[in-house]
Amino acid sequence: MPDDPQETDVPHGVMASTKWERFRELHAQGLGRNAISREMGICNAVVSRTAEHLELTFDRSRIEAATAARLADLAERRSILAEQLTSDAERLRRKLWEPTFVYAFGGAQNVFTKELVDEPPPADKRSLMSTVGIAVDKSLKLAPTETGSSGADDAKSMLGKLAQGIAELAAQDDVPESGDE
Structure with a gap:
């Protein structure tokens, strides 16, 4: 499988491939799902499905710390x-x-x-x-x-x-x- 999934392989509910580069940039900056959703104007579910499709994961340590607080x-x-x-x-x-x-x-x-x-x-x-x-x-x-x-x-x-x-x-x-x- 290539590094960048093919447009034809994109499942339903994933953002358009033209937005993937910006998505990866925001993810690399350490932004979480909700922050990326707000920044890109896309619902949380689409951000989650896109991250899964691109095999990106979110750091949950900040969420765990916030929950503990x-x-x-x-x-x-x-x-x-x-x-x-x-x-x-x-x-x-x-x-x-x-x-x-x-x-x-x-x-x-x-x-x-x-x-x-x-x-x-x-x-x-x-x-x-x-x-x-x-x-x-x-x-x-x-x-x-x-x-x-x-x-x-x-x-x-x-x-x-x-x-x-x-x-x-x-x-x-x-x-x-x-x-x-």
């Missing part, structure tokens, strides 16, 4: 998001024990009232605890803790405490509050 960037972003979710969980958990306003509409006149209470009612606490649990769970999925013998035990302990807290709040919610009718 992108994966590292994504890992960093997940880590930051995990930190933010953990901060959110901590902030929400503190709200369990802080004074808050309770709002209501009621009475024959459907009057709006609000009252400052020492801490949220049990139903609101349960909702906050569920939200805290979700934030912690999602943060752990984004940035798992280091594997170790104590890590699993710590997680089990934390989950056990969360379950116990939710159960206590559910039990409190079943007790009628004074003034309820």
